[in-house]
């Protein structure tokens with residue numbers, strides 16, 4: 714079943730000129746980029762996006778990192794897109810990420826792990842409209 718997921722290229726990826734590298738992996742895997750945008754999150758926007766983690770010890774550091782520079786947000790579409798994008802990304806901690814995944818190949822550490830992906834249909838349904846309005850999702 715075709716579905717959509719939210720992708721972010723995080724500040725460490727944008728800073729190291731890895732936008733093209735990540736987007737090429739997405740397209741090579743057969744996922745379609747339906748919306749794409751570069752922006753810098755405010756503190757309030759980063760806190761809102763990661764509100765599910767607000768009680769976690771890494772929250773403040775994560776928000777500080779996510780606002781440290783621009784990010785790229787994208788909506789990806791395809792059969793089973795949520796799981797396929799998570800598979801391309803690899804495990805949260807690059808030390809545990811499988812060979813050939815983005816995080817294994819490109820990430821710096823568990824925080825600066827280069828990419829984000831929605832983890833379920835419900836979260837994708839919240840995260841996509843956080844960045845893209847209806848008209849921007851028509852691609």
Ligand code: UDP
Pocket residue numbers: 766771775804805823824825826828829830832
């Ligand atoms: N994170 C961190 N330390 C941790 C766990 C997570 O800094 O111990 C950061 C990391 O950038 C991660 C984000 O918080 O991508 C969100 O964590 P989550 O568990 O949702 O991982 P993800 O879904 O991104 O794999």
Ligand code: MG
Pocket residue numbers: 830832
């Ligand atoms: Mg997550």
